[in-house]
Amino acid sequence: MKASTFFLGIATGTVAAAVTVLYSTPKSGSEIRTTVKDASTDLLEMCDDVKVKIIKLKGSISKLTKEAKETIPEAVDGFKQSFDKWQQTTEPNKNRLEQELSAIQDALENLEQTIAAQQK
Template sequence: MKTKSLLMGIVAGSAIIGGLTLLTTPKAGKEMRVTCRENIQKVRNGLDQLTYDSKKASLQLKQTIQVGKETFSTVGEEIKGSIDDWKTDVEPSLVQLKEDIEALQQSVNQTKKIT
């Protein structure tokens, strides 16, 4: 008896829900299918555009990384050259300063000996 009541409840509930669905649907079945197809096509187009944009962004990122590597390499070489040039330019001054310091030190030592 319980099984029969359960089945009757399921059938009655399904019939009521089906009827309410048909009565409250804003469009006819054919119109609804067309709307669903259009929405599916819009989603597909959106996914295709997303895929295209992602690939394009990935390519641009790879190009940017390559240009960055080349630029940093060039800048590094230029900085190294500038430092080498600076060392070459400063070397005579350093030698002169060392000579002046030694001469000054000798002067101080001679002054100490005299006094």
Template sequence: MKTSTFLLGLTTGAIGGMVAVLLSTPQSGKEFRSSLQTTKEDLQNRLADIKGSIENIKNEAQQTIPKVIEESKESFASWQAETAPIQENLQQEIASLQSSVEEIEKHLAEFQNRKNQKNNE
């Protein structure tokens, strides 16, 4: 479909809709204009309130977010400092367990060799 045809149809439909609304409105022209003006002012006031609320939220976020980030960094640093000795202890325990496993594997291999030698005799 061509863009110009679409725009022509859209414009024609919009104009037809406006004419239908104006002709079928239960109010006189003066009352309708007054009603539209009141609605417009109400919407403008609501929009201004929303803009003000958004600005307040934005300002609060600009103040709060850096504090939260800083507190999170401090909390993480504190957690790291608290867990560092535990982490070192765990690494030592793991190293000890690994050497124990290696020793057990060595003894198991020796046992298997002795068992095989006895079976061969």
């Protein structure tokens, strides 16, 4: 298929479609222009609304970012302090448990030695 034939077909189809639309439209040209003008005005108003909403969203994100920068370090410091306090309060229990485990291990070793001595 040649390119010139292809483009001639597209041009013919476009002209035929335009003529069909012009003769089959239920509105006059001035009515169509008014409708298009109203639609474009509505579209511009919608674009302005979207623009305002985007500006508000940008402000909200900026505010949220600022609050997060202030709040997160405070929360992290609070967690660190709580963890340090927890470690300090559990240290005596940890030491006591280590001593008890050591005592249990010593008792088991003594028991094993006693059993081994009795079996001989």
